[in-house]
Amino acid sequence: MNMDPLGMYPDHEIWEAPEQCQLKAIVSSLLKLLDSSDEATASIDSATDAILHNTIRKEFLGCTVAHRVPTITDSDMVMVLSDGMFSFTTCV
Incomplete structure (x- = not known):
């Protein structure tokens, strides 16, 4: 599971x-x-x-697969999930 x-x-x-x-x-x-x-x-x-x-x-x-802030510090894009809806945020 x-x-x-x-x-x-x-x-x-x-x-x-x-x-x-x-x-x-x-x-x-x-x-x-x-x-x-x-x-x-x-x-x-x-x-x-x-x-x-x-x-x-x-x-x-090349993939974003993390969900905690320290694990996404070297990512270039993050998917944000809130209330069942998601959006993508580009990191700079």
Whole structure:
């Protein structure tokens, strides 16, 4: 649910994400939480958060995929979602 809410990807592709973020062992130990509706990155420590966002920047170069201000500082465009409506903002 957290990693593929629309059920579009096979398990082997989904497992590539935590492996690239150096989180596969931790995620494997918490399998029952994968189907929860909690925010996926709400309770991780700052070192793990840094690894996660560095991986996102590397793997999604040219895409904006973040939702916290520190993770979008090097982005050139941001999508803002408010009350079910979205708009794009160009960063300078």
